[in-house]
Amino acid sequence: MALINRIEDLIKSEVNAFLDKAEDPQKLAAQLVIELSDALSECRSTAAAIICEQKALERRQANQAKQIEVWQQKAEHALHKDREDLAKAALCEKQKLADAQQSLMDQKQTLDETLTKLRVDADKLASKIQTLKAKQQQLLRADRTANARIKVRSTLNKQDVENVLSRFDELEHKVERIEAQVESYELGQSATAQQFEAFERDEKINSALASLKQKMQSTSAPVGA
Numbered sequence: 001m002a003l004i005n006r007i008e009d010l011i012k013s014e015v016n017a018f019l020d021k022a023e024d025p026q027k028l029a030a031q032l033v034i035e036l037s038d039a040l041s042e043c044r045s046t047a048a049a050i051i052c053e054q055k056a057l058e059r060r061q062a063n064q065a066k067q068i069e070v071w072q073q074k075a076e077h078a079l080h081k082d083r084e085d086l087a088k089a090a091l092c093e094k095q096k097l098a099d100a101q102q103s104l105m106d107q108k109q110t111l112d113e114t115l116t117k118l119r120v121d122a123d124k125l126a127s128k129i130q131t132l133k134a135k136q137q138q139l140l141r142a143d144r145t146a147n148a149r150i151k152v153r154s155t156l157n158k159q160d161v162e163n164v165l166s167r168f169d170e171l172e173h174k175v176e177r178i179e180a181q182v183e184s185y186e187l188g189q190s191a192t193a194q195q196f197e198a199f200e201r202d203e204k205i206n207s208a209l210a211s212l213k214q215k216m217q218s219t220s221a222p223v224g225a
Contacts, residue, residue, distance in 0.1 A: 026143065029136045033129060040125040047118045050111050057108045064101045068094050 071094035078086035 025139050026136070029132055029139060033132050033136070036125055036129045036132065040122060040129065043118055043122045043125060047115055047122065050115045050118070054108060054111050054115070057104050057111070061101055061104050061108070064097050064104070068097045068101070071097065 071090045075087040075090035075094065078084070078090060
């Protein structure tokens with residue numbers, strides 16, 4: 001059968017060898033998956049048709065077996081009636097049916113062998129499809145990884161990146177200088193505030209001291225003086 005020959009060619013094809021030689025392994029893998037899937041679909045369709053044909057043959061064989069039994073009974077009945085001529089004619093009809101049944105059995109055996117081969121081929125095709133799909137995913141991951149690495153390398157090699165990093169360093173140094181100025185300013189402000197606090201505290205003490213002196217002078221002055 002042409003279908004079986006085509007399936008055998010597809011099954012025998014070395015997937016890895018095809019993909020290694022291909023200019024675009026992704027496209028070839030996708031095309032092979034389509035071809036294998038079509039072959040698998042056709043294989044299953046043909047197997048279904050063969051199964052139907054087998055059942056039809058089995059029904060014809062069953063009917064012929066019944067007819068053979070009928071002609072056997074007729075031959076026996078004719079002999080019982082001493083009608084050898086009729087018995088012989090009945091056996092002749094029986095033999096025709098037996099020959100036809102043998103032909104049906106030969107056809108059925110051929111169909112059985114073909115169906116067995118189609119089932120084996122269908123399993124091989126399904127396995128080959130799974131292998132190809134796994135290879136597709138592997139190629140896709142490898143392609144994505146390669147493109148990502150190329151993009152990263154290309155980006156890192158750009159002069160703009162170095163310029164940006166350099167500007168970040170400059171900005172960082174500038175921020176550090178500003179922070180240092182703020183800290184020094186705050187330190188200066190803290191010292192001045194402390195001086196003002198000391199000054200205000202001295203004023204309060206001096207005022208309290210003057211008040212105390214005045215009070216003591218008033219207390220020690222002679223009465224009526």
